[in-house]
Amino acid sequence: MDPTLKLLAFLILALANIRPIKSDFSHCEKVVKNWAFSSLQQRVKEDKHTLRDLLFFLHVPRTGGRTYFHCFLKRLYANAQECPRSYDKLRFDPRKQECRLLTTHDDYSMMSKLPKEKTSVVTILRNPVDRIFSTYEFSIEVAARFLVHPNLTSATKMVGRLRPGATGVSTLDIWPWKYLVPWMREDLFARRDARKRMGSIDIKRNNPYNMEEMVMPLQEYINDPRAHELVHNGETFQVAGLTNNSYFAESHEVRCCVQKHKILGEHILEVAKKRLDDMLYVGLTEDHRESATMFANLVGAQVISQALTDNSSMESAANSKSEQQGSSHAESLPDNDDNQDSTSDHKADEIGSTKDLEEKKETMTVGKLMEAYEGCMSSLRKTQSRRRKSSLKRISPANFSKEDRSRVSEVVIQQIRSLNHLDLELYKYAQEIFAKQHKHVVEKLSSMEAESMFNNLGGITMWKFFSSAMCIVVLLALLFLFVNARRRMSKVKI
Structure with a gap:
């Protein structure tokens, strides 16, 4: 073929390939911008610092949310006040259900199912690099529990038998x-089978994050398509409402466009920032102690106050819920038995008596809440640590620790940062919100202290006035008696 014709054919093919790329970007840009614009137009609540009727705890995985749920929220809300647990899909009608607390790994799209004007949202964010490490470790930790089985088939069958009747x-x-645990479970069994076939092998023990004979190396994990779909920029997608578990119809297309065209992520980031702005509370995993104190004062204090003001109405609501729960909850569950709510949880809800409800409300204070939190957190961490050690024994010497993290190469760390660029920006913004919350709490507490001091000073002033008045009265009485006595003495002398 003539060289000129070859060049012409090449240029035609090149142009044909460029057009779809440009067309795809234009389409994606339009889709993402339209979604972001409509999301940003939603009206912001007038006073975001005020607790509404329903508290939605948007639990971002591996941020310490489990501790907040068990050590804070379970002490603030009675069983009867918790919404039916919805870990994989919504299992109740939020507009009809009279509950006060919803805790779930669902993303922000859940708000489309809730009464927005009556709902407050709280969440916790974590440094993205640490969250990736923690997600990787937890995926392997849970998957390693299945290694008690002789093979993957046995483990899968056992899970299938247990889940329908699980309590x-x-x-x-x-x-x-x-999604993540079955992926790691399959990988762990494959590597164990490979070790058995190879016989005795020399395992390098210096870096558990790159111990391919035992577990999937961290770098392989972060580059897998499943990690791109479920893990990277997970905080941003969850706060924006765009995970693969989203209730937004357009979420899949928007997410795919952002993953394909990195520059479009800025629009999603702006939406996520707005969501955080509108929340009642945003905590930080790294500032643990301060976050907990702030939660107790910003959220806990209002829950306690709210409970005290509507004590009588809550009593009737609790009784009503106990009577109706059998029928209403049965309707909310699907036809099959694949549900997460344990039998014990149902019974606890039904037994969640008014007495239990009132005890939590009438005896709880912010101080007692923090005291209970400290004890609960310590106990919970010990339990989690024991379970973690037990699981990781099955893949020893791949025992992860903070010290081991420091051995991960800078190349991998930078790759994690690059893959989670949206989360890094969102985390910085969350830190700014956290600082503002801190200032708000300090001002609130200072105002309360000043008011208390004023009241005390007022009491002291009144007491001083009363004491002075009494002294004057006594002195006048004594003077009157003295004058009368002098007059009588004068009359006697005459």
């Missing part, structure tokens, strides 16, 4: 672990 919530039912 508790399985990690395999919770997003995103229902």
Whole structure:
């Protein structure tokens, strides 16, 4: 073929390939911008610092939310006030259900199902690099529990037999672990089978994050398409409402466009920032102690106050819920038995008596809440630590620790940062919000202290006035008696 014709054919093919790329970007840009614009137009609440009727705890995985739920929220809300647990999909009608607390790994799109004007949202964010490490470690930790089985088939069959009649919530039912754990479970069994075939092998023990004979190396994990879909920029997508568990119809297309064209992520980031701005509370995993104190004062104090003001109405609501729960909850569950709500949880809800409800409300204070939190957190961490050690023994010497993290190469760390660029920006913004919250709490507490001091000073002033008045009265009485006595003495002398 003539060289000129070859060049012409090449240029035609090149142009044909460029057009779809440009067309795809234009389409994606339009889709993402339209979604972001409509999301940013939503009206912001007038006073975001005021607790509404329903508290929605948007639990971002691996941020310490489990501790907040068990050590804060379970002490503030009675069983009867918790919404039916919805780990994989909504299992109740939020507009009809009279509950006060919803805790879930669902993303912000859940708000489309809730009464917005009556709902407050709280969440916790974590340094993205640390969250990726923690997600990787937890995926492997839970998957390693299945290594007690002789093979993957046995483990899978056992799970299938247990889940229909399970009395508790399985990690395999919770997003995103229902995707990540089976992936790691399959990988662990494959590597164990490979070790058996190879016989005795020399395992390098210096870096558990790159111990391919035992577990999937961290770098391989972060580059897998499943990690791109479920893990990277997970905080931004969850706060924006765009995970693969979203209730927004356009979420899949928007998410795919952002993953394909990195520059479009800025629009999603702006939406996520706005969501945080409108929340009642935003905590930080790294500033643990300060976050907990702030939560107790910003959220806990209002829950306690709210409970005290509507004590009588809550009593009737609790009784009504106990009577109706059997029928209403049965309707909210699907036809099959694949549900997360444990039997014990149902019974606890039904037994959640008014007495239990009132005890939590009438005896709880912010001080007592923090005291209970400290004890609960310590106990919970010990339990989690024991379970973690037990699981990781099955893949020893791949025992992860903070010290081991420091051995991960800077190349991998930078790659994690690059893959989570949206989360890094959102985390910085969350830190700014956290600082503002801190200032708000300090001003609030200072105002309360000043008011208390004023009241005390007022009491002292009144007491001083009363004491002075009494002294004057006594002195006048004594003077009157003295004058009368002198007059009588004068009359006697005459």
